[in-house]
Amino acid sequence: MSTQISTDTDAATIDxxxxxxxxxxxxxxxxxxxxxxxxxxxVLPGFRDNLVLTSGAPMPWPAYSxxxxxxxxxxxxxxxxxxxxxxxxxxxxxxxxxVGGCHDYAAVGSxxxxxxxxxxxxxxxxxxxxxxxxxxxxxxxxxxxLNYGCYDDGxxxxxxxxxxxxxxxxxxxxxxxxxxxxxxLIARALRMGDEVHSRNAAASILFNxxxxxxxLDMAGQNIAGVRETMLHLAENxxxxxxxxxxxxxxxxxxxxxxxxxxxxAMAFSCRGFAIKLAGLGDTWFEGPPPIHQGKLFxxxxxxEITWMGGESPITETVGLGGFAQACALSLQEYQGGAPExxxxxxxxxxxxxxxxxxxxRIPLFSFRGTPTGIDARKVLDTGVxxxxxxxxxxxxxxxxxxxxxxxxxECFADAMAEHTRRFGDR
Amino acid sequence: MSTQISTDTDAATIDxxxxxxxxxxxxxxxxxxxxxxxxxxxVLPGFRDNLVLTSGAPMPWPAYSxxxxxxxxxxxxxxxxxxxxxxxxxxxxxxxxxVGGCHDYAAVGSxxxxxxxxxxxxxxxxxxxxxxxxxxxxxxxxxxxLNYGCYDDGxxxxxxxxxxxxxxxxxxxxxxxxxxxxxxLIARALRMGDEVHSRNAAASILFNxxxxxxxLDMAGQNIAGVRETMLHLAENxxxxxxxxxxxxxxxxxxxxxxxxxxxxAMAFSCRGFAIKLAGLGDTWFEGPPPIHQGKLFxxxxxxEITWMGGESPITETVGLGGFAQACALSLQEYQGGAPExxxxxxxxxxxxxxxxxxxxRIPLFSFRGTPTGIDARKVLDTGVxxxxxxxxxxxxxxxxxxxxxxxxxECFADAMAEHTRRFGDR
Numbered sequence: 001m002s003t004q005i006s007t008d009t010d011a012a013t014i015d016x017x018x019x020x021x022x023x024x025x026x027x028x029x030x031x032x033x034x035x036x037x038x039x040x041x042x043v044l045p046g047f048r049d050n051l052v053l054t055s056g057a058p059m060p061w062p063a064y065s066x067x068x069x070x071x072x073x074x075x076x077x078x079x080x081x082x083x084x085x086x087x088x089x090x091x092x093x094x095x096x097x098x099v100g101g102c103h104d105y106a107a108v109g110s111x112x113x114x115x116x117x118x119x120x121x122x123x124x125x126x127x128x129x130x131x132x133x134x135x136x137x138x139x140x141x142x143x144x145x146l147n148y149g150c151y152d153d154g155x156x157x158x159x160x161x162x163x164x165x166x167x168x169x170x171x172x173x174x175x176x177x178x179x180x181x182x183x184x185l186i187a188r189a190l191r192m193g194d195e196v197h198s199r200n201a202a203a204s205i206l207f208n209x210x211x212x213x214x215x216l217d218m219a220g221q222n223i224a225g226v227r228e229t230m231l232h233l234a235e236n237x238x239x240x241x242x243x244x245x246x247x248x249x250x251x252x253x254x255x256x257x258x259x260x261x262x263x264x265a266m267a268f269s270c271r272g273f274a275i276k277l278a279g280l281g282d283t284w285f286e287g288p289p290p291i292h293q294g295k296l297f298x299x300x301x302x303x304e305i306t307w308m309g310g311e312s313p314i315t316e317t318v319g320l321g322g323f324a325q326a327c328a329l330s331l332q333e334y335q336g337g338a339p340e341x342x343x344x345x346x347x348x349x350x351x352x353x354x355x356x357x358x359x360x361r362i363p364l365f366s367f368r369g370t371p372t373g374i375d376a377r378k379v380l381d382t383g384v385x386x387x388x389x390x391x392x393x394x395x396x397x398x399x400x401x402x403x404x405x406x407x408x409x410e411c412f413a414d415a416m417a418e419h420t421r422r423f424g425d426r
Numbered sequence: 427m428s429t430q431i432s433t434d435t436d437a438a439t440i441d442x443x444x445x446x447x448x449x450x451x452x453x454x455x456x457x458x459x460x461x462x463x464x465x466x467x468x469v470l471p472g473f474r475d476n477l478v479l480t481s482g483a484p485m486p487w488p489a490y491s492x493x494x495x496x497x498x499x500x501x502x503x504x505x506x507x508x509x510x511x512x513x514x515x516x517x518x519x520x521x522x523x524x525v526g527g528c529h530d531y532a533a534v535g536s537x538x539x540x541x542x543x544x545x546x547x548x549x550x551x552x553x554x555x556x557x558x559x560x561x562x563x564x565x566x567x568x569x570x571x572l573n574y575g576c577y578d579d580g581x582x583x584x585x586x587x588x589x590x591x592x593x594x595x596x597x598x599x600x601x602x603x604x605x606x607x608x609x610x611l612i613a614r615a616l617r618m619g620d621e622v623h624s625r626n627a628a629a630s631i632l633f634n635x636x637x638x639x640x641x642l643d644m645a646g647q648n649i650a651g652v653r654e655t656m657l658h659l660a661e662n663x664x665x666x667x668x669x670x671x672x673x674x675x676x677x678x679x680x681x682x683x684x685x686x687x688x689x690x691a692m693a694f695s696c697r698g699f700a701i702k703l704a705g706l707g708d709t710w711f712e713g714p715p716p717i718h719q720g721k722l723f724x725x726x727x728x729x730e731i732t733w734m735g736g737e738s739p740i741t742e743t744v745g746l747g748g749f750a751q752a753c754a755l756s757l758q759e760y761q762g763g764a765p766e767x768x769x770x771x772x773x774x775x776x777x778x779x780x781x782x783x784x785x786x787r788i789p790l791f792s793f794r795g796t797p798t799g800i801d802a803r804k805v806l807d808t809g810v811x812x813x814x815x816x817x818x819x820x821x822x823x824x825x826x827x828x829x830x831x832x833x834x835x836e837c838f839a840d841a842m843a844e845h846t847r848r849f850g851d852r
Binding site for chain 1: 618628632634641645652653660710755761763790
C-alpha cells in the first residue's frame, strides 16, 4: 500500500499536467472485479486479531469521540476482544486492542467503518493494475447499525447473521461465477437511476442477476441459507454500496503518480474531513468536518446530526455518487433537493475534474462521461467544492437522514501547500 | 368486451368533463396483477382453435398485406392449421382459418401481434374493476420473429421453446407467488430508467426478483427448465413489455364511460393507425399510418420501414411509454434523439391529457405524475399528436430499428365527429 514519493530534488522535473493525465488514465483504465468473500483477518494486508479499523485519517485512540468511539467499542465487543464496555475502553487505552485506519489496509469503511478480524469482506481485484480493494457487508435496513455507532444484542445478532449465513452464500456464488466484473455493472446501473453511493437499487439487483446461475445451482443442491440470502439481497437496495466502495478503492489506489494533484481518497472521521493526493502518497490532509445539506427522517432535527466517520466518498473520488447525481434524480425523495439543483450540482463538478469517465456516463447529459479525477488545483482556483451523497448519523447513534456534503476547502489548500513544498510552484 | 353505448337521446344529458373525470378516475384506480399463464385457447374469451389474431382495427383477410399477412400465415403454420404457405392462404381465403383482432379478445399484440390457440398468454386481472387483459410472450432477441413478419424453422423452434419450456416455468412461478402486482413494479421501473414500452430493462429484473422466492423453491426441487428459464429472463430486457402491455390493456378497458372523449386504445395495422374513445365503445376510428422518426440498425435504410401492426401503444394510452419518456433517457441510444428533445416531447403530452397519473411518476419532473388520459378534444384543439416509442419493422420482415411515432390527426377528427353525432356539439 505504501507509495514511492518524489523528493524535493524532483521539483524541476515534475510536469503536473502530465502527471495528472497519467493518474487520470490509470483511474479510467481500472477494471475492478469482485472475486471472493473472506474474513478480514485472512485477506486484509497486515491485519491482526486485536485490530479494529475505523474510517478517516487515522488518529490515536483518545481522539475518537461520540458515535465513532462507540462504534470502535462495539467492534471490540462483537469480536470478543473485551468482556464489556469498560474492559474494551481499558484495553484500547493500554493498546491491548489496537485502532487502525481502513485505508491503510486497502479497505474503505461505510460511516464509522468498523472492521474486526472475523468480519467477511468483499475482495475486489483491479485486473488492470493488479491491486486489491476491500469492503465489508451492509448490515441491513435497521437504522441501528454498528457503522452508525450502535451496538446492542440486535446489532450483534445481525452482524453474526452476516458472518454465518449471508456472506458464505454470497462468497460461494461469487467463486462459482469466477468473479463478477463491477465496472460494466456500475455503468449499467447509472442508466437505471443509481449513482451507486446513496442509491444502489439497480446495481443491487443487477448484481443478484450476475450471480443467479450459481445461486440456482446452489438452490438445486439445497444448500442451506441460499433462499434466505437471496431474499435478503433482493430486499436490500443498499447491498451493492459495499461493492461500489471496494471497486472504487481498488480503482483509486491505482492512481499513484508522483506530482499529480488529483485526489485519490476522501474520508472523514469524527474530527474532520481529509483527502489524499495521487502525487503525495499516503499523507492525509485534514480540514474541519464537511459542510452538509440534508433531509432528516421524521422525528429528527438538525442539531442531532453528528460526524462519526465515512469513507464512502471514495465513490465520488472515482466519478460516481455526487459526481453522477444526475443519473439518480429519485434521490430527491431520500436526501432532499430539487432535480434542477441536483443536475446543476453535477454539472458544476466538471469545473474541478481532470476529465470525463470513459465508462461511467450520464444519460441526461447525452451520455457525457461523469466528471472524474478531482484536481486540487481546480478546487482552489474555482472555489467549487466536491459534492458527496451520504447518509447522516445522529448523536445518539443510528441513521437519521441523508443528504449532500461538500469537502472543506482547507484540505485542498493544505495539500497544495505541501505539493508546492515538495515539487515547487505550479 | 362489448360496451353499452348511449344513444342520440342522451345527447342533452351528457357532461363530457364529468364523463372524462370518471374515465380518468377509473384508469387511475386500475390495479393490474398478473395471476397466471395459460394457452390462448383456454383463457381468451371466445377463442377458437382455427382463429389467428393480429394487431390493429380488425380487417377482412384480403386487406392484410406485406409483413402482417406473412405473420398471419406464419401463425397458421406454427399452429398446424395448414400444411404449407399455399394451403394457409387457401384456408384464409375460404374462411377455414379465421382472422380476428386482438383487442376483441381482451388481448394486445406486439407488432403484428399474432395469437394462435396454443400460445401461452399472461393473464392479468384488474383487481379494482375485475376485468382481464392478456398478452403473449416475447420471442427473444433474434431480429427474425413472428411478430415482425418472419416465419422459418428458427422462428418456429423459438416459439415452441416458449410454449414448452419458458411459459410453463414462468406460469408455475406466478401461481406459486399468488400473482404479482404490476402497478407498483412499473412505478418503480420508472425510477430506474424504464418507460416500459421500448425500455423494460429494470422492469424485467424487478419482475424476476418478484418471482425469485418461487423460483428458488422450484430450483430446490430440481424442476426442469427452471435454470434455463430464469437465465433467459435475466438476459432479455424486453421480457417485461408483454406484462406492461397486458397491464395497460386491463387498465384501459376499465375506462368505458358514455360520452367520454378520452382515448381508450391506440393500435395500428398494415393499413392504418386507429383509436377508440372511452365514450364510444368498441368502434375504431382509423386514419393513415403513423408519422415516424427513428433510428435504424446498421445496414438498414429509411425506405425499408414498413407497418405490419402494433398494439403496444396501449402503454401510451395509460400514461407510459412515450408519455414517460423523460424517465428513460437511455433510449436516445436505441431509438435516436437528444435528451432535450425527449424531455420536451414528454412535457408536451400534458397539453393533450386529462390528468396526471397518481402512481406513475417522473423523477426528472419532481415526481410529477405522467400525463395520462389522452383527450381527443385537446388533440384537435392543440394540434399536438400523441407520441409513442416503438420498434420499427423492415419490408422483408424482422426488426430494423426503433423510434418514435405520432398518431395521425385524422383518427381524432373522425372520433370527435362521431362523438358530436351521438352526443351533440361539445
